Amino acid sequence: xxxxxxxxxxxxxxxxxxxxxxxxxxxxxxxxxxxxxxxxxxxxxxxxxxxxxxxxxxxxxxxxxxxxxxxxxxxxxxxxxxxxxxxxxxxxxxxxxxxxxxxxxxxxxxxxxxxxxxxxxxxxxxxxxxxxxxxxxxxxxxxxxxxxxxxxxxxxxxxxxxxxxxxxxxxxxxxxxxxxxxxxxxxxxxxxxxxxxxxxxxxxxxxxxxxxxxxxxxxxxxxxxxxxxxxxxxxxxxxxxxxxxxxxxxxxxxxxxxxxxxxxxxxxxxxxxxxxxxxxxxxxxxxxxxxxxxxxxxxxxxxxxxxxxxxxxxxxxxxxxxxxxxxxxxxxxxxxxxxxxxxxxxxxxxxxxxxxxxx
Amino acid sequence: xxxxxxxxxxxxxxxxxxxxxxxxxxxxxxxxxxxxxxxxxxxxxxxxxxxxxxxxxxxxxxxxxxxxxxxxxxxxxxxxxxxxxxxxxxxxxxxxxxxxxxxxxxxxxxxxxxxxxxxxxxxxxxxxxxxxxxxxxxxxxxxxxxxxxxxxxxxxxxxxxxxxxxxxxxxxxxxxxxxxxxxxxxxxxxxxxxxxxxxxxxxxxxxxxxxxxxxxxxxxxxxxxxxxxxxxxxxxxxxxxxxxxxxxxxxxxxxxxxxxxxxxxxxxxxxxxxxxxxxxxxxxxxxxxxxxxxxxxxxxxxxxxxxxxxxxxxxxxxxxxxxxxxxxxxxxxxxxxxxxxxxxxxxxxxxxxxxxxxxxxxx
Numbered sequence: 001x002x003x004x005x006x007x008x009x010x011x012x013x014x015x016x017x018x019x020x021x022x023x024x025x026x027x028x029x030x031x032x033x034x035x036x037x038x039x040x041x042x043x044x045x046x047x048x049x050x051x052x053x054x055x056x057x058x059x060x061x062x063x064x065x066x067x068x069x070x071x072x073x074x075x076x077x078x079x080x081x082x083x084x085x086x087x088x089x090x091x092x093x094x095x096x097x098x099x100x101x102x103x104x105x106x107x108x109x110x111x112x113x114x115x116x117x118x119x120x121x122x123x124x125x126x127x128x129x130x131x132x133x134x135x136x137x138x139x140x141x142x143x144x145x146x147x148x149x150x151x152x153x154x155x156x157x158x159x160x161x162x163x164x165x166x167x168x169x170x171x172x173x174x175x176x177x178x179x180x181x182x183x184x185x186x187x188x189x190x191x192x193x194x195x196x197x198x199x200x201x202x203x204x205x206x207x208x209x210x211x212x213x214x215x216x217x218x219x220x221x222x223x224x225x226x227x228x229x230x231x232x233x234x235x236x237x238x239x240x241x242x243x244x245x246x247x248x249x250x251x252x253x254x255x256x257x258x259x260x261x262x263x264x265x266x267x268x269x270x271x272x273x274x275x276x277x278x279x280x281x282x283x284x285x286x287x288x289x290x291x292x293x294x295x296x297x298x299x300x301x302x303x304x305x306x307x308x309x310x311x312x313x314x315x316x317x318x319x320x321x322x323x324x325x326x327x328x329x330x331x332x333x334x335x336x337x338x339x340x341x342x343x344x345x346x347x348x349x350x351x352x353x354x355x356x357x358x359x
Numbered sequence: 360x361x362x363x364x365x366x367x368x369x370x371x372x373x374x375x376x377x378x379x380x381x382x383x384x385x386x387x388x389x390x391x392x393x394x395x396x397x398x399x400x401x402x403x404x405x406x407x408x409x410x411x412x413x414x415x416x417x418x419x420x421x422x423x424x425x426x427x428x429x430x431x432x433x434x435x436x437x438x439x440x441x442x443x444x445x446x447x448x449x450x451x452x453x454x455x456x457x458x459x460x461x462x463x464x465x466x467x468x469x470x471x472x473x474x475x476x477x478x479x480x481x482x483x484x485x486x487x488x489x490x491x492x493x494x495x496x497x498x499x500x501x502x503x504x505x506x507x508x509x510x511x512x513x514x515x516x517x518x519x520x521x522x523x524x525x526x527x528x529x530x531x532x533x534x535x536x537x538x539x540x541x542x543x544x545x546x547x548x549x550x551x552x553x554x555x556x557x558x559x560x561x562x563x564x565x566x567x568x569x570x571x572x573x574x575x576x577x578x579x580x581x582x583x584x585x586x587x588x589x590x591x592x593x594x595x596x597x598x599x600x601x602x603x604x605x606x607x608x609x610x611x612x613x614x615x616x617x618x619x620x621x622x623x624x625x626x627x628x629x630x631x632x633x634x635x636x637x638x639x640x641x642x643x644x645x646x647x648x649x650x651x652x653x654x655x656x657x658x659x660x661x662x663x664x665x666x667x668x669x670x671x672x673x674x675x676x677x678x679x680x681x682x683x684x685x686x687x688x689x690x691x692x693x694x695x696x697x698x699x700x701x702x703x704x705x706x707x708x709x710x711x712x713x714x715x716x717x718x719x720x721x722x
Contacts, residue, residue, distance in 0.1 A: 037683075065677050071638040074628035077557070078421050079673060085417065086677045096537065097635065108555070120535055160526065161537050190522065344535040357526060 030054070030264055031088035032066040033079055035095035036193055042218030042237040043192065043254070044068065047094045047117075050256030057261050061268060072097025080105045084112050090267045092260065093117065096161070102126060113272050115263060118163065120343065124274055129259060132280035133163070134170035134342065135309045136252040136288055138316035139302050140234050141174025143249050143291070144212045145182050146298045147232055153184045154205025156215040156222055158192050160357045164216045166345040170316045171214060172352055174305075185210050186354045195221035206231060212249075223247060232293060239289050250302070251289040258284050278339065281310040317342060324348040364706045374704045381703075382696035389692050399679055407678055408671035408689070418674075420558040422666045424628060427565045428453070428637075430662035431620040432644035434572045435613030437653040441576070443589040444606045448495060448510030449617040450641025451517035452488040456618020457625040458521050459487030461632040464547035465529050465540055476546045480622055488618015489611040491517065496610035500603045506610070514641070522634050529632065539633040549627035561623035568616060572655040585609065617641060650697060665690070 032051055036044035051064055065088060070079045076098050083091050084105060092115045093102045099119035106114045106126040114126040122128055144153050153175065157164050168186065175182040185208055187201040194217075202213050202222035206229055213226045213233035220243040226233035227244035235241070235251025259279065266272040279285025288306060291299045308314035315336035321329040324347060332338035348356055390408075391401035412418035432449045439446040460480035467476050495509035522538070531541040552558045576582035588595040588602050595602060620640070625632055647665055651658030672686030 031677075065680070067673060067676050067683075069683050072633075072635050073638055074424075074624065074636075075638055075669075077628065078424070078670075081417075082673050082677060086674075097633070100539075100542075100630070159538060162535055165536075346536045 028062045028090065028264070028268055029086070029088040030062050030064045030267075031083035031086070031091040032064065033070050033076065033083070033091070033093045033095075033098060034066055034068040035072065035097070036069065036218070038066070038068050040193055040218060041220055041240075044094070044218075046238050046254040047092075047256055050254075050260045053257030054260040054264060057257075058264055058268070062264060070098075074101075077101035077104055080114075081108075084109050089113065090264060090272070091115070113267060122274055122276060127263075127273075127275045127277065129263075129277040129279070129285075130163075131254060131285040132278055133252055133286060134166045134316055135281050136286060137167045137170040138174035138309065139288065139305050140214060140250065140252075141171035141176075142178050142305055143294060143298060143302050144171070144214065144234075145175035145178035146301065147249065147294060148179075148182070148212050150209055150211045151179060151182055152208075152210045153182065154202065154208070154210030154213045155184050155186045156198060156201045156205070156213070156217055157186050157188045158217050159190060160188060162343055162345040165348070165356065166317075166342050167216055168352065169345065169349045172349050173316055173321075176351055180351075182351070184352060184354070186352075188357055189217060191217065193218045195219040198222050199225050202226060202233075220244075235289060241289065241292065246293060248289070249293055250291050253287045253289055255284060255287050278343075281306065282312070322350040324350055324352055326350065361711050363709055363711050364702070365709045367705055367707055370704050371707070374700075378700040378703055379697060382693065382700040385696045385700075386689070386693045389696075390689055393685070393688070394681075397681070397685070399681060404675060404679060404681065407675045408668065411674055411678075412667055412670045417556070418670055420553065420556045421670050422663060423562045424557050424559070425666035425669055426662040427559075427562045428620040428624050428640045429644050429647045429665060430659055431561075431565045431568055431623075432613075432617045432641055433647035433651065433658045433662060434568050434655060435616035436644055436648045437651070437655070437658060438572065438575075438585060439609040439613045440648060441589045441653050442585045442602075442605045442609045443592065444496070444499075444609050445507045446492060446495070446510050446610055446613050447507050447645070448492070448513050448641070449613065449644055450637060450639065451510070451514035452492050452614040452617035453621035453624075453637055453641045454514075454517040454521050455491040456484035456488035456621035457632060457636055458517070458524060458621075459618070460484035460622030461524075461529070461540065461543075461625055464543045464626065465632070467547065468541060468544055472544075472546060474546055476544070477549065477626065480547060480626055481619060484622025485615040485619040488621065489615035491618070492610045492614020493607065496607050500606055506606075518634075521632070521636075525632055525634060531631075540631045542631050543626060547626060548630060549623055557628055559623075559627040561620075561627050564619070564623065566659075569655045569659045576655065581608075617644075646694060650694070668693070 032047065034044045034047060038044055038048040051066060055064055065083065067079045070076050072095060080091060080093060080101055090113045094117045096118045099116055099121050102114050102116045103121050103123060103126060106123050110125055112125065116126060116128050118130045119128050155168060172184060185205055187205060189197045189201050191197055198217045198219050199221040202225035205213060211231050213222050213231065215222045215236050218237055220240045223233050223235055223240045223244040227247040232249055233244060233247050235248050237254050239253060240251055241248045291302050305314065317337040319331035319335055321337060323329050332341055387405060394401040394404040412422060432453065436446055436449055460483050463476060463480045463483055494513060495506040498504040498509050499506040525538045525540060529540045531539055549559045549561055552560065584600045585605060587598065588600055588605050592602060625636055629636055647658055647661045651661035668686065668690055672683065675681040676683055
């Protein structure tokens with residue numbers, strides 16, 4: 001009896017997968033690997049919104065699948081390979097820690113295309129994509145300097161990797177362009193997503209005299225703390241205004257939809273190539289949330305800066321850049337730092353009163 | 360008339376054998392209902408979870424890869440728990456083993472060091488895990504400190520040590536400041552067993568560990584001592600067994616196994632040291648140990664079964680779009696039924712026909 005049941009179940013599964021395969025023949029299968037739960041209201045949520053935008057646009061030609069909450073260790077390699085084995089031909093792996101696993105699977109399946117977010121390793125069938133979020137940070141730095149009464153900013157750092165360090169530097173450069181004596185206090189929480197730790201860090205920063213909270217972590221916890229204490233804050237990754245209607249100044253919104261649509265279209269047309277995409281404000285890889293809770297002149301300043309960065313007139317890392325130790329940084333990109341210098345940024349600019357962890 | 364639980368005069372051997380089967384049966388029924396409510400075909404869903412992963416070589420390999428660290432750690436923990444020593448910090452011992460082994464890998468990188476590197480790494484991992492586990496064991500034996508608390512707290516210490524090393528001294532110089540060491544050299548990597556697959560030597564080592572634990576517990580005096588100290592400490596004292604010594608011994612062995620699992624994981628499927636090398640193996644292994652009734656063969660089965668639900672859960676997400684949370688509910692329900700059914704070993708249901716009023720009147 002048991003045997004027969006098992007047989008029946010196996011047959012059903014088989015039938016199901018054959019039906020699935022026949023169905024898939026006419027549709028391109030696109031897979032996504034997510035770090036967090038799709039409801040994290042931050043990083044993963046924004047990728048999920050991107051996927052939904054993709055389905056809305058090309059839903060009749062493609063079938064999408066996602067795996068959520070995939071840890072960045074050896075499990076991710078299996079998860080990526082599972083997607084390949086399920087017939088996905090284009091796979092987006094949406095966190096830095098998936099870099100080596102993605103590369104390993106890419107080498108094994110040369111006919112499948114991979115897209116890895118925020119990494120630096122590429123291959124013939126593996127692209128990378130990321131956003132120039134430092135541009136948004138520069139604008140936030142200017143706003144913060146205008147709005148801070150204490151002249152002290154509180155910054156919640158996740159991990160001291162170049163993306164986060166360049167964010168801190170861009171913030172400081174923006175803030176210094178308004179107030180040369182601005183101070184920043186940094187707390188490293190060593191996590192991308194841990195609402196408890198993020199809230200504690202925000203409280204500690206406010207207790208230390210900061211009156212504006214900035215974050216490079218994914219949850220709205222810090223925004224809620226700022227709102228409770230009647231202070232101001234910037235959101236991260238997604239729109240967090242509902243967690244601090246009177247607190248949010250703006251937020252960097254990751255808008256992955258247009259990129260996902262463009263890449264899937266290329267795949268459908270057969271023009272997909274391995275590329276390194278580092279999109280800024282001009283490419284809509286991210287947007288700034290509406291400028292709120294600030295006087296009109298600050299809002300106007302922010303909009304002008306945004307326009308200048310978008311048009312390329314202003315580069316946040318315009319030379320000369322002076323490092324924390326007072327030495328000028330070599331300028332490899334003409335009148336601004338070269339992309340490679342920003343992508344591998346491993347120093348603080350002058351005025352940051354903190355020691356870079358691990359240095 | 361009412362249904363009551365009545366204590367059995369002695370443990371029921373039959374129930375001890377069939378209770379896991381009852382638990383799995385109840386889980387299947389509950390999950391079928393849940394799948395039906397979600398609008399999925401229950402038979403197909405259960406097929407994806409339990410049968411599909413067993414039907415191709417790739418998934419079988421992945422199950423073995425996932426189960427390897429769980430089984431290795433759980434075997435060590437079972438020895439501790441049998442001896443009434445509560446090691447909750449296997450996660451930390453796992454990390455310390457990974458760190459110690461990686462130390463050799465990092466320092467021999469790019470040199471022409473020979474084939475002694477990997478064996479040395481495995482030994483270093485096991486020794487480091489054992490030493491790290493001896494800290495809470497010594498604290499208990501010497502000062503009476505609760506090993507549950509100290510071993511757990513040391514997990515966070517190990518986590519931060521690893522974090523410091525990969526962000527600082529051991530960071531890959533070509534890695535843009537990202538927190539990871541460079542990829543280990545081939546001589547510092549655990550070999551895969553099947554070309555193109557991920558099944559590695561570690562799975563064989565895990566099987567040897569299971570066999571070793573079986574012999575230890577079933578055929579040796581030491582194994583007998585461990586059992587007696589756990590079940591009847593007073594009798595053990597009269598028997599001249601030294602409970603403190605056993606605490607140290609079982610902690611050291613379980614730490615060594617966790618450390619070995621750690622370095623195998625790093626030198627095997629991962630290939631370099633980085634933060635987040637363990638998705639909580641040290642804690643999941645506690646579940647595996649109890650699911651396997653602290654018995655080596657049971658632990659092997661439990662480890663494979665838990666791995667199966669992970670792999671099946673992923674396939675269910677892909678082929679049937681069943682959310683990950685359902686897999687977690689699944690694992691939770693399974694554990695719940697296993698524990699619930701276990702109470703039937705010591706208790707039995709009985710229908711009582713006398714009414715409560717009569718009883719209280721008589722009393």
